[in-house]
Amino acid sequence: MPTTISISKIDVAYLEKCADHGLTYGIIICQKTEPENFQVVHLAKNCEEENEPLQGIISIEDISTQALATQWISACKMCPGSFNVQGVFIASVRKDIDNDQMDVAVRKMLYDLLNLLLQGNNFCVSIDEGNTPILFLAYSTVSKRAVCKAYIHNTSGGTFESVKYNYLDKPNQWHAFECLYDLDDIFPIFDDTQKINIENQFQHAIYATKRKLSGCEIFIENTCVDDSLSVEVFVAGNRKRASNENFKATVFLAVKRHHNNEKSVKVRKFNGTIRFLGIISSRIWCNNKNSLGDAKRFIRNDILRSLAARVQVYCDGLTDPHVSNDAIFISEPPRRVFFSIFVDGAMNPIQFSEYIFRGEAPTVAVAQAKQILDLDISTENIVADLEGLPDDEIISDISLSHLPKTSSQAIFNSPKYLTRSMYILSIAVSLLVLLLSVWLHYLLN
Known part of the structure; x- marks a missing residue:
């Protein structure tokens, strides 16, 4: 079945606006449903460091893949689990947006971009599933024509597949699902070298969390729901709740049982631990055509991405990823804040998120929304009360003598503890x- 992409009139108006600067490029944020169907959720042009639109770009060869990769990685952290950064768009005043020469240039640009994204420990990028194919959308303001292709990455340079696209007459109706995920996990470190790469250890811990979440069951409104049931039908049966609040989801993790067999239990020596502790606030959005199985998958993705985003922020602040095997680290990661967006003066029901540290003002999220997502928001649009700050005494009261060597502890919105x-x-x-x-x-x- 061919790949299909749906785009709204609001997105077309944005492309028209972007093309005023000659050739503008940016990222495509989509919601993916099965099979390969993509709904464009947001388009964000790429901006320079000083928030000024890129000028002087006249061809595909002038596009900075490094700037695109930076924007892509940052946007991944800001997207809820129901949305993915799915591709690249260009808006141009040229008529010829589809020819063999441009085909070669686009393929090379996407090939270089994907190679940059796959380098290093980009936690949010690496944990996303089903992020292929990569979409490429070109729009001409002269011919009023759009061309969309699906890029499949491989070591030989990649290939293109045809994409069927259609225009939506009206925006989708979105429904929000949210949950609080209680996180308290300890992961062993088996590396016995003198200098341990802590980024690699975090990667292992994130993948272990991913496997754990893949086996969980999610109740919605305290009910075990049928995955095949559409969101539209579910909302119709819960209309009173849908009118004034988000749907509540609860995650139930599978409990591993050991039989009375000594061979079923393994005892291994390890050299340290990583501990994740706290509560992650998760919030995702579904449209009427989504199934409740999609909603559950989005919640799992959101929890994992939120964890990965905080680990990414922590690792970006490291001057050296290698730590000695007798070190002890206790870190307070940033908390998650959501912000509402406006389209043509009206509030969009969906939200994106950002992460701010203790002492940082919400204006940090305002600046990031503009630079990464090309969104003009104010501090009044920021929902900052879903995750509270841990008490100051939590860190000071932790007894380091009880922590194993080489342990890195991440405290996520921890519940209040009794102080000394x-x-x-x-x-x-x-x-x-x-x-x-x-x-x-x-x-x-």
Whole structure:
């Protein structure tokens, strides 16, 4: 079955606007449904470091694959699990947007781009499934014509496949699903070298989390729902809830059982641990044509991507990924904030997200939304109360003597713990009550 892409009138208007600068390029964010059907969710032109539109681009050869790769990786962290960065678009004032010469240039550009994305430990990019083919969309403001192709990456330079595209008369109706995922996992480090590559160890931990999530069951509105049921039918049966709040999802993880067999349990020596601790706030969006199976898959993707995004931010701050095998690290990762977007003055029901550290103002998310997604938002559009900050005493009260060597601990929106002062106060109150009861006993006798 051929690949199909759906594009709205709003997207066409954006392409018209982008082409005012000659040749403009950027990324395509889509929602993928089975089989190879893609719904364009957002188009974002590529901007320079100072937020100014790229000028002077006249051909495909002038496109910076490094700038595209940077934008692609950053946008992956900002997309909810129901959406993927799926391709590249160009908007041009030229008529000839489809010829053999351009075909060769586009293939080389996408080949170089994919090679850049596959290099290094780009956690959010590497965990995304089904991200092939890569879409390429070219639009001419002169001929008012669009050309779309699907690029299949391989070591010999890649190939193109035909794509059928259609225009949507009206935007999709979106429905939000959300859940809180309680994360408390410890992963062993078996590397016994003097200098351990912590990025590789994080990669192993993320893949282990991915396998764990793949075997989970997800209830929606506290009900085990049929995966084949369409979102439209489900919403119709829950209309009261759909009108004023998001649908709630709950993740139930499978419990591994060991039989009374000594061979079923393995004991291995390890040299350290990585611990993920806290609560991840997950939120995804589905349209009426999605199934509840799609919704569950999107939630799994979102949880994993949110975890990978925070690990990516942590690793980007490392001056050297190699750490000694007797080191102990405790890190407070950034918290997740969502922001609403506006299209033609009206609020779009979907949201994207960003990650900010303690002490950072929401204006950081505003700047990132503009630079990466070409979105003009204000601090009022940011939903920053879904994930709270952990107490300051959490880190100071952790006993390092109980942590194994070479452990890196990531604390994600941890629940409140009793502080040392609260323990002392409770003990003092208990002693006071005890002394008072003894005194009353002797006094009454």
